[in-house]
Amino acid sequence: MTTATISTQKPGGGLKRLVERYPFLPALLIALVLLALNGLYQPRSISFIGITGLVKTYLALMMLAIAQTYVVYAGDIDLSVGAIVSLVNVVIVVLMEKMGGSGFSVVAALGVGLLTGLACGIVNGIVVAALRLQAIVATFATSIFFTGLALYVMPVAGTPAPAAFWRTYGGRFFEIPFVFYAAILLAIVLYVLARTRLATQLLAVGDDAQAAFQSGLPVTRIRIQGYALCGLFAALAAFCITGDTASGDPLVGGKMTLFSVAAVVLGGSALSGGFGTVVGSIIGALIIGLINSLVFFVGTPSEWQNLVQGLAILIALMAGVLVGRRARA
């Protein structure tokens, strides 16, 4: 806030430019406040172990929020991401088991998992962009289809993932938890992705698809690529959740879809497309986790927890939208 008064521009000028450049700043602020509050009520929750646990747990949702962000960039939405997570989860677990659980089988299964996510993404892209069905309803329909497939692959939860896989995910190398390496790798990937032509094109399509088309951009192909990227990141989310749960469950991702949408919005991206950042979505996923924990740590009675959480998320959603807009307006 102080930047606004220092600025020589009209009030809000400095903040405006800052938020225009880093749209996730309001979310970051909310996340830091929540983190501090968590620490205040339960110091151990922000210890090294506590933070490691937080990252381990929510890396999947972060990945899924990233996945969702790429379609939201183009003004689309994907209500099937949770179902893709479930499908990839059961596919890789079944494959790892069938191939004996060796290191090679893990890598091969992950490869197939990525392809599965990619294929689901492309299906969504074709349905939404090429067949021009409305994204909300069409991806809801594909989510039912993918869930059916997941149930076909594994009718009931239970198959364990090989230890080689989840011990890596939960383990440490040189005293540093694996998930932190994963987070750093992710940061690099995202940095690289942000410089791609596709990222800019997705945002341009989200701004005004007709204008982008008339400018000569292959809009349909770009949107399909956005969905494909989304499918890939949903597969990564499935890897994380498989790493953290060490097993297959055909329903595991179902509830994650709406949380991924909420995370994107919390992170300051516009659902109408054309504006946003993946970093914001990652922070958004963290905010959801931090709210859930905080509600518990402050000692909310059990029957009130869901209500308080719901209210807190609603308020955070509103705050994100409002602060972001006020700064930009």
Add this chain to the structure above:
Amino acid sequence: ADYKIGLSNGWVGSEWRTQMIEQAQAAAAAWKEKGVNVEVVVQSANVDVPGQIAHVRNFISEGVNAIIINPNSPTAFDPVFAQAKEAGILVISTDAEVSSPDATYVGIDQKAWGAAGAKWLAETLGGKGNVVAINGVAGHPANEMRVAGYKEVFGQYPDIKIVNEVNANWDQAQGQQAMQNLLATNPDINGVWVQDGMAAGAWKSIIDAKKQSSIAATGEIRKDFIDLWVKDKLNSGASVNPPGVMASALNVAVLMLEGKELKEPATAGQYKNAMYLPIPFIDGKNVDQVAKELDGKPGYFSYTSQLSIADAEALFK
């Protein structure tokens, strides 16, 4: 000694779950008379699987002595339970079995639950007839175990034919709609095997079709259904999965924390970590008695039972 016990529930879409937590809280308070202070901390809200894993991690941060969980997934908690165990925390799951070797299951055997209803139905039908099944959420482990239970039983009756099986997501209205569709296209149904949460709906459709005298169907343990059952003299039978399972689990947990040892170690079930509680059964013979016991309770209250402290103590050396 004083213990802090964390209760985790990841789905709040059913009154059964609320009652489960309330009974567990009451059970904890009851330990006071024994001179044991049991403090419970609860996390109960709609969460996805990562959200419920976070519940467990929060309990670890909170430094609880034991965690009792009604899990959203049977298999998803293996690593985090291992972590809890490392931190010296006792982990017990209830209502749905978990695959973790670091946890103990205290609850009913869902397969036996399904089998009990099927057995009643098969016997009521005299071992022959057309049966339909209305199940909960496909792929949900409790559902699949119950399905395995009835399939095994019906398999023993060659003259019983399962003409269709559908899923109605443990939603009463969907159960009602499913039943209505099944009745329309299978006019010769004799029996319905339907899970709790949907049985009231299925029965509503049976009654609307005026077939209550010719169809036998499994039932619910909610008071409002029991009342209907008595009033309309339904031909029904209900396996009881009491919401008190979490209270039972809590009593077992406290005794374990006290350092007591089970007479028979918990090694039942597919994951070899289960300790099964008895499954009461309601049918025409005892339904009036059950109705009386439920007198004065709210309509959504489920018929329940739990291991008392004394019952639990009897299980330990």
Add this chain to the structure above:
Amino acid sequence: MTATTQTQGRAPSPMLTFLKQPLVVALILIVALLLLGETLSPGFASAQQILRLLIVAALLGIVAAGQNLVILGGREGIDLSVGGVISLSAIIAGNVMNGADSAIVPAVLACMAAGAFIGLINGMGVTLLRIPPLVMTLGMLGVLQGLLVVVRNGIPSGFAAPGLSRFVTQPFLLGLPGIIWLWVAIGLLMAFMLTRTVYGHRIYAIGSNEQAAYMAGVPVRAMRISLFMLSGVFAAITGICLLGYSGSSFANVGEQYMLASIIAVVFGGTPLSGGKGGYTGTMAGALLLVILQGILTTVHIDESGRQMVFGATLLLLMLFYGRGRAMRG
């Protein structure tokens, strides 16, 4: 440019135009599906069964009326909170009437007031704070789910009054139950409102071009808020009827209506972008969806297969409607 040249283009044949109307498409599909259902499972298209399907369709159709209005109003209008409102309304209704016919009227009033109030909050969030509807109502859904737990805890019981149950399930006039007449009445009222009232024209105006409507003196905000309130009221009515349908209330009764109501609207030819469409199509859309679900219930296949068929069929049916415009005109 004269009036005559305007109409000299190749006019598509009137037959084709007629056949392409969403309502006509839906009606044709309804007949086709009924025939298919009857072939697969004899008895499916019996008069009694069609009547029962109509009751279920009416439950969906009534929520969909509110959903339809919010969507027509444009600006990405959508109401994801209807499921929560339905559940809440069923609980309130059950407890207020608690089996007594004399309390039906106060119960209905209480529920409609609650629905309208929730709609008011949604509408204020969307207009005054300018939160995107998807975000606002998704947040509201979370709050309502929490509220249900709290409310449920302090509440004794919840029985439908016999009069209400009769209204929903027993023949009332010409062999049809009251709820069907209610649905027909709502259909007529909606049609009248949308075509013959200033309010209706204003809905299309804000849905088609909010800015132009504002400049022409349309009270845009008040209009939009009123649409969300109507959606709340319609959802509340469905909640009450659902109580009558199932006899007693239970948590989460409304969950399944969230996306179903949106699909009914889309099947009825109202695109999610708003400003276009109507309710007659939505009524047919609701019926179509209910018949499809009914058929899938009666055929004996694995649940995984059922879901795959359901998802694929939804997509297939959407190809008849909701397709967006081609980029290249």
Add this chain to the structure above:
Amino acid sequence: MSKLIMRGVSKAYGATLALRRGDLTVEAGEVHVLIGSNGSGKSTLCKVLAGSVRPDGGEILIDGKPVTITGPHAAREHGIGIFYQELSLAGHRTVAENICLPDMPGGIFVDRKALEIRAARYIALFETVAGEGFSAEAVVENLRADQRQLVEIMKALATEAPITIFDEPTSALDRAQVDRFFDILRGLKADGRSIIFISHRMDEIFAIGDRVTVIRDGETVGTENIADTNPAAVIRLMVGGQDELAAGASAPPAAATDRKAAVLKAENFSGKGFANVSFEVAKGEILGFGGLHGQGQSAVLRAIFGANLAAGGTITLGGSAFTPSNPRTAIRRGLAYVSGDRSRDGIIQGRPIIENATPIHYLRQKLQLARPAALAARVKPALEALHTKFGGLSHPINSLSGGNQQKIVIARWLIDRPDVLLLDDPTKGIDLSAKADLFSLIRKLAEEGMGIVLYSSEDAELLNNADRILVFNGGSVRRELTGADRTRYNLYQAAYEAA
């Protein structure tokens, strides 16, 4: 051999025949003007060439070879670049990114450096006239309308296409910007490039064109050398037989009006984009707002109407105080406002003509029911007064051409006569005959006692129609021109002074 030949191109939108027989031949190194009234099919013809509209028939030859253009991308490969009338910008992207959007430098990754260099080259072309806040890094959404139009021009230029189409590129530009743009066009011409240029401004056409093709009712009716023709002849070709509807040369306005009966009075009126504006409009008077565009004229009108926030000052309507808060209260107090940006502020897309004509009537008559017969009786006379061409009242407004759409929007204000009519560049993008209809109607309304404020970005329109002209500059009124002072010279002087 001609650079480009289009022959017999046709396109129908449902029942609307947008283009019947579009013929166009363009040589290398010429600026070829396309002219025709609103809805005559100019943009459609251009969009067919640019690949964004699929034609129903016709053929296209480039360098003598027949080509099939399958989409915008294919058009670019055939060497066609375009400035779209409705612009084709990504609002949240920067100026530089927009300029390079059709063809981002780099492979999988964007080559930022190359992008900046390329963009800088085109930005530099307009450096002196682009105005404050215009830079490579500026986000397009934050730019003024004229600056956005410049971005679209740069985007078209950056294609470096042998054939470049400019579909009304100057409608929001000021004089200096237009001059700069024309200099650039002359340079392209010298390089042998072919330019297709569309404008409704006759002076521009004669300033820059080499040849002109006239299109009427979707049909090419002739091509002339600019040097061999004159405006009157072009207009005759455009309008067919109706040549009495000549260019905006209406009769000089009536003289002094009764200054005492002020229907609208502003004192020290301030708000976003304008400050301390004071003026009076008398009953029967047409008060003109002039000056370079974007000097606060539009902002003042919108603020009086309650569509923009006012910060200070007073407004008096018919003798009593009026606090603008929103359009609704303004309408109730007898104000009317017509915006030149009809697609944003005016038309209700996809809805019947009758619904587009009635919203003000609903409000002023406090109607609740919409009875078609009763409404039609009110709407028809208003539409006829404007010589509106339409099929039926229940046809969607999209079935009309831009000019006729605008007439519907104007008609909605005339059913219940307002006391004051605020016209905010109302003829933007409408053709000459529609303009003539409009101004004769406005004069008639004034004579019947209405007070009218007219802002126009076309000087001729102001000079020919306003009784008095307030010249805006930098958000406030610099000069009042009355009587014989209303000359182009005075207007420019006031507009440009200290600006």
